[in-house]
Amino acid sequence: MNRKIVIVLTIASLATFALWHFGAAKNDAEKGRDPEDAIPVKAASATRGRVDLSVTSVGSVLALNTVVLHPRIDGQIQSVRFREGQMVARGDVLIELDPLPFRAQLQAAEAQRARDAASLENARIDFERYEGLLKLDSTPAQIRDTALATVHQLTATLANDDAQIAIAKLSLSYATIRAPFSGRIGARLVDAGNVVHTTDTTGLAMLTEVHPIALSFALPQDRLPELREAQRRGPVPVQAMSQDGSQLLGKGELILIDNQIDAATGTVHCKAIFPNTHDDLWPGQFATAVVRLREVPDALTVPTSAVQAGAEGTFVYVVSRQSIATPRPVRVIGVFEDRSIIADGLDAGEPVITEGQFRLAAGARVAVRAQ
Numbered sequence: 249m250n251r252k253i254v255i256v257l258t259i260a261s262l263a264t265f266a267l268w269h270f271g272a273a274k275n276d277a278e279k280g281r282d283p284e285d286a287i288p289v290k291a292a293s294a295t296r297g298r299v300d301l302s303v304t305s306v307g308s309v310l311a312l313n314t315v316v317l318h319p320r321i322d323g324q325i326q327s328v329r330f331r332e333g334q335m336v337a338r339g340d341v342l343i344e345l346d347p348l349p350f351r352a353q354l355q356a357a358e359a360q361r362a363r364d365a366a367s368l369e370n371a372r373i374d375f376e377r378y379e380g381l382l383k384l385d386s387t388p389a390q391i392r393d394t395a396l397a398t399v400h401q402l403t404a405t406l407a408n409d410d411a412q413i414a415i416a417k418l419s420l421s422y423a424t425i426r427a428p429f430s431g432r433i434g435a436r437l438v439d440a441g442n443v444v445h446t447t448d449t450t451g452l453a454m455l456t457e458v459h460p461i462a463l464s465f466a467l468p469q470d471r472l473p474e475l476r477e478a479q480r481r482g483p484v485p486v487q488a489m490s491q492d493g494s495q496l497l498g499k500g501e502l503i504l505i506d507n508q509i510d511a512a513t514g515t516v517h518c519k520a521i522f523p524n525t526h527d528d529l530w531p532g533q534f535a536t537a538v539v540r541l542r543e544v545p546d547a548l549t550v551p552t553s554a555v556q557a558g559a560e561g562t563f564v565y566v567v568s569r570q571s572i573a574t575p576r577p578v579r580v581i582g583v584f585e586d587r588s589i590i591a592d593g594l595d596a597g598e599p600v601i602t603e604g605q606f607r608l609a610a611g612a613r614v615a616v617r618a619q
Contacts, residue, residue, distance in 0.1 A: 285613075286571060286613040286614050286615035287573075287604060287607050287608060287612055287613065287614050287615065288604060288614070288615050288617050289565075289567075289573070289601045289602075289603060289604035289605070289608070289614045289615070289616060289617065290601070290602050290603035290604060290616065290617050291567050291599045291600060291601050291602060291614075291616045292550065292551050292554065292599065292600060292602050293596075293597055293598065293599050293600075294548055294549070294550045294590065294594045294595065294596055294597065294598050294599075294600060295548070295549055295550075295596060295597075296546055296547065296548050296549075296596045297546070297547065297549070298543065298544070298545050298546070298547070299543075299544050299547045299549055299584035299587070299589060300540050300541075300542070300543055300544070300584050301474075301540070301541045301542050301543070301544045301547070301581070301582040301584070301589060302487075302538050302539055302540045302541060302582050302583050302584055303467060303468075303471050303474075303538075303539050303541060303582055303583070304489075304493075304536055304537065304538050304539070304583050305465040305466060305467050305518075305536070305537050305539075306465065306491060306534060306535070306536050306537075307463050307464050307465025307466070307534070307535060307536075307537050308463070308464055308465075308532065308533070308534055308535075309461060309462070309463055309464075309488075309529045309530060309531055309532065309533040309534075309535055310461070310462045310463070310464050310519075310531060311431070311456035311457050311458060311461060311462070311531040312457045312460060312461060312462055312521070313429055313431070313456070313457040314454065314455070314456045314457070314531075315428055315429075315454070315455050316451035316452075316453075316454050317342065317343070317425060317451055317452040317453050317454070317455060318446070318448065318451050318452065319345065319422070319425070319444045319445070319446055319448070319452065320422040320446060321345065321350070321419050321422045321423065321446065322443070322444070322445045322446060323345035323346050323349070323350075323423060323443070323444065324345060324346045324441065324442070324443045324444075325343060325344075325345060325346075325438060325439070325440045325441060325442050325443075325444060325452075326344045326345055326346045326347075326440065327343070327344045327440055328342075328343055328436055328439070328440050329341045329342055329343065329344065330342045330343075330433050330436075330453070331433075332433065332434065332435050332436055333432065333433065333434070333435075334432070334433050335430075335431070335432050335433075336427045336430065336431065336432075336433050336455070337427065337430045338427055338428070338429050338430045339426050339427060340426060340427045341424055341425070341426055342425050342426060342427055342433065342452075342453065342455075343424075343425040343452055343453075344423065344424055344425070345422075345423040345424075345425070345444070346423070347420055347423040347424075350416065350419045350420040350422075350423055351420060353416045353419065353420075354413065354416035354417060354419075354420055356416075357409065357412040357413045357415075357416045358413055360409050360412070361406065361409035361410065361412075361413060364402060364405045364406050364409050365406055365409075367402050367405075368399065368402035368403060368405075368406055371395065371398040371399045371402050372399055374395045374398070375392070375395040375396050375398070375399050377395075378391050378392040378395045379392055379395075425452065427455060428455070429455070429457055430457065430459070431455050431456050431457040431458055431459075432455070432456055432458050433453055433454075433455050434453055434454040434455070434456070435453065435454075436452075436453055437450055437451055437452055437453055437454075438450065438452050456531055458524055458527065458529075458530075458531065459523065459524055459525070460500075460521050460522055460523050460524055461521070461522055461524040461529050461531070462503075462519050462520065462521050462522070463486070463488050463500070463519065463520045463521075463522065463529070463535055463537055464517070464518075464519050465517075465518055465519075465520075465537040466510070466513065466515035466516065466517050466518065467515060467516055467518055467539070468514065468515055468516075469509045469514050469515060469516055471516075471541075472505070472509070472516055474541045474542065475502075475505055475516075475518070475539070475541070476505070477541075477542070478539075478540070478541050478542060479502065479505065483501050483502075484501065484502035484539060484540065484541075485499065485500075485501065485502075485539075485540045486499075486500050486501060486502050486520035486522075486537055486538065486539050486540070487499055487500075487537070487538040487540075488500065488520070488522055488528075488529060488535045488536070488537060488538075489535065489536040489537075489538055490535065490536065491534050491535065491536055493536055493552060493586070497522075497528040497529055497535055498522040498523070498524055498528055498529055499522070500520045500521050500522035500523070501520060501521060502518060502519075502520050502539060503519055503520060503521045504517070504518055504519035505518055506518065518537075518539070520537060520539075538583060541582065544582075544589065547584070547589045548589070548590045548594060548595075548596055549584060549587040549588060549589050549590065550564060550587060550588055550590060550594065550600050550602075551586060551587055551588075551600075551602045552583060552586055552587060552588045553586075553602045553603065554588075554600040554601060554602045555578070555580055555588050556575075556605055558575075560577065561577060561579075562577070562578055562579070562580050563575045563576055563577045563578060563593075564576055564578055564593075564594065564600040564601070565600060565601040565605055565608055566594070566598055566599065566600055566601075567599040567600070567601060567614060567616060571613055571614055571615065571616070572611060572612070572613060572614070573601060573608050573610070573611070573612045573613075573614045574610060574611070575610055576593055576594065577593055578590050578591075578592070578593030578594055579591040579592050579593060599616070601614065
């Protein structure tokens with residue numbers, strides 16, 4: 249009898265444990281589907297409205313003018329008159345070479361001219377004297393002709409002296425190296441006291457023009473008709489953005505659509521110019537060019553941060569009413585400020601995820617946070 253009671257109690261205990269175990273597992277499963285365990289994201293709705301159709305491309309910033317300063321005469325550097333990285337104006341003195349040898353050459357050339365000028369004056373007096381005597385038949389014509397030839401010879405000598413003086417003055421002017429245009433001076437490559445030569449390859453410093461400045465970039469060849477049409481309508485606005493598109497670096501204008509397409513890349517080279525008043529653009533910097541093409545009166549747009557790139561093209565994560573994230577292929581035809589223009593794949597009002605996509609997979613449950 250006692251044995252039967254033990255068996256009954258054991259069976260009852262096992263049944264109780266099984267009920268508890270499966271009930272707990274069910275609760276855990278339900279708890280796993282709790283909204284609090286959903287992936288937090290931010291989302292925004294696709295909207296329709298008037299926008300400016302633009303196309304973007306990453307390019308590099310170029311100085312409009314760049315020059316490596318070289319000496320035009322051999323000499324010793326007497327002084328360096330600039331600070332490295334300084335903004336200089338056109339005509340500012342940057343480097344001075346020792347001028348004494350060139351002043352001495354100028355003085356010697358001027359002294360030679362003075363001597364030859366005196367000889368020419370004496371030759372003219374002799375010629376006039378012989379010319380008078382010839383009229384009185386008091387001297388042969390040959391002597392008069394010789395005096396005239398001497399005048400012509402010394403006149404040519406004086407002209408050569410003037411040329412030597414000009415060369416000496418030019419050499420003296422080369423002892424002072426000035427900025428050929430306004431810009432930013434780079435590092436000093438040679439210190440004061442060194443002797444420099446016209447054959448040196450290093451140079452003395454580099455000067456770059458940064459106001460204004462250019463941005464060079466390439467656009468797909470299928471955008472060329474729109475670019476040309478925009479150019480025919482007038483100046484084409486271009487914005488320079490940081491590489492991630494988060495910061496506006498400058499507003500400028502398209503100045504170049506190259507005259508041929510690069511067959512290797514299928515792109516056309518373009519260049520835009522920017523005032524760069526606040527030095528937000530720097531030579532050698534990478535920046536994103538946003539070129540305005542035309543106005544679209546009823547465009548469907550989403551924040552550009554919502555657009556993702558995949559192996560099969562661009563897509564966005566759409567949030568369903570059940571808070572499920574589903575990837576949706578879309579076709580982007582341009583950008584407008586911080587929004588991308590969608591040609592197809594979305595409807596107005598559909599919410600798309602703008603932040604937190606890196607944690608998502610198809611069918612993931614999400615919790616949309618406030619922007």
